[in-house]
Amino acid sequence: QSVLTQPPSVSGAPGQRVTISCTGSSSNIGAGYHVHWYQQLPGTAPKLLIYGNNNRPSGVPDRFSGSKSGTSASLAITGLQAEDEADYYCQSYDNNVGGPAFGGGTKLTVL
Amino acid sequence: QVQLQESGPGQVKPSGTLSLTCGVSGGSVTSTHWWSWVRQPPGKGLEWIGEIYYTGTTNYNPSLKSRVTMSIDKSKNQFSLNLYSVTAADTAIYYCAREVSAWSFDYWGQGTLVTVSS
Numbered sequence: 233q234s235v236l237t238q239p240p241s242v243s244g245a246p247g248q249r250v251t252i253s254c255t256g257s258s259s260n261i262g263a264g265y266h267v268h269w270y271q272q273l274p275g276t277a278p279k280l281l282i283y284g285n286n287n288r289p290s291g292v293p294d295r296f297s298g299s300k301s302g303t304s305a306s307l308a309i310t311g312l313q314a315e316d317e318a319d320y321y322c323q324s325y326d327n328n329v330g331g332p333a334f335g336g337g338t339k340l341t342v343l
Numbered sequence: 344q345v346q347l348q349e350s351g352p353g354q355v356k357p358s359g360t361l362s363l364t365c366g367v368s369g370g371s372v373t374s375t376h377w378w379s380w381v382r383q384p385p386g387k388g389l390e391w392i393g394e395i396y397y398t399g400t401t402n403y404n405p406s407l408k409s410r411v412t413m414s415i416d417k418s419k420n421q422f423s424l425n426l427y428s429v430t431a432a433d434t435a436i437y438y439c440a441r442e443v444s445a446w447s448f449d450y451w452g453q454g455t456l457v458t459v460s461s
Contacts, residue, residue: 265446266445266446268445268448277452277453283447283449284445284447325445328405329404329405330402330404331394332442334389
């Protein structure tokens, strides 16, 4: 059982927009901690995609964006491309864990 | 460009100790960053194990705290993980990672699969 809740899977056609939700609680996102997002391509390590709720590291396309409201956050991907097919994880700090905590991950399928 | 590389045995016997090292290049473990271990059971999600600062200060996930120790070797620019009394449930890909602002992870090792099996 992950501290942060994500849908197991989402899908979309090339060019479409998809969103991935991340639901937390008052001990993590709701406590004001930042949310980060990672992209994990098959067989590779996670890659930081969004940090600090809505900031993109250098090299990440602006097709990826993040938002946060209350105890939840979302990752939006516009102009879907085949190369976006991957697992996506949200992460925040959790008071009960006393450290970083991850969502269970969402598998994005590009139809 | 910071690079991290995990090393250690790929197989550990049940009730044994899992020991891994993360070598850091292109940066120093004595920088103002925390260094973490994260694991991922095959086909499952990510779990934070714990973190260490260059002073030796550590924080561990409560779910593993009784079985984990971490250490840092400034002279070798590396940090290490020991997980004791392992079971099959500890079979996972183990990643080391660098923490930056707000507990995010900007650099990751490639990961190493550790299988607990006799």
